[in-house]
Amino acid sequence: MNAQPAPAAAAVSDIVAELLAHHGTRQDQLLPVLHGLQDSVGYIPPDQVDKIAAHFNLSRAEVHGVITFYHYFRSEPPARCVVQICRAEACQSMGGDRLLDHAEQALGCGLHGHSADGTFALEPVYCLGLCASSPALTINEAVFARVTPARFDALIADVKAVTEAA
Ligand code: FES
Known part of the structure; x- marks a missing residue:
């Protein structure tokens, strides 16, 4: 019944890079990237938001707005x-x-x-x-x-x- 531990920061960076490369730069791919990141890491690390925003040519505030609009997304590691x-x-x-x-x-x-x-x-x-x-x-x-x-x-x-x- 245990949740998986979150990966280390370097691994998170690699996961984000892989997701961004896989999904391309069309802005309609922002949600699939966020879902993929949360599925892999357990949450959306705030220090990855700038990289994601730049990739989609969006502002940090726009990406943050999407993350906070959907209650599904977490900005901190989940409880065990x-x-x-x-x-x-x-x-x-x-x-x-x-x-x-x-x-x-x-x-x-x-x-x-x-x-x-x-x-x-x-x-x-x-x-x-x-x-x-x-x-x-x-x-x-x-x-x-x-x-x-x-x-x-x-x-x-x-x-x-x-x-x-x-
Ligand atoms: S399982 Fe709780 S209302 Fe259906």
């Missing part, structure tokens, strides 16, 4: 463990609010926040296709259904055991 709690109707009606309250308390952060040590990020998600087995959540993209607060604690304890051993 991303917990997404379903906030859609079926889960809410089956204890999703209680689960979220518990998760916020257990992780010490609200939705869109990080735990104090940066290990966990808590995010909303809207329907995981498990409405009949709600409430549901994901931990680093692994899906869990019928999650009670006690089960949540057990899942988080498992993650902590793995991350501490790594």
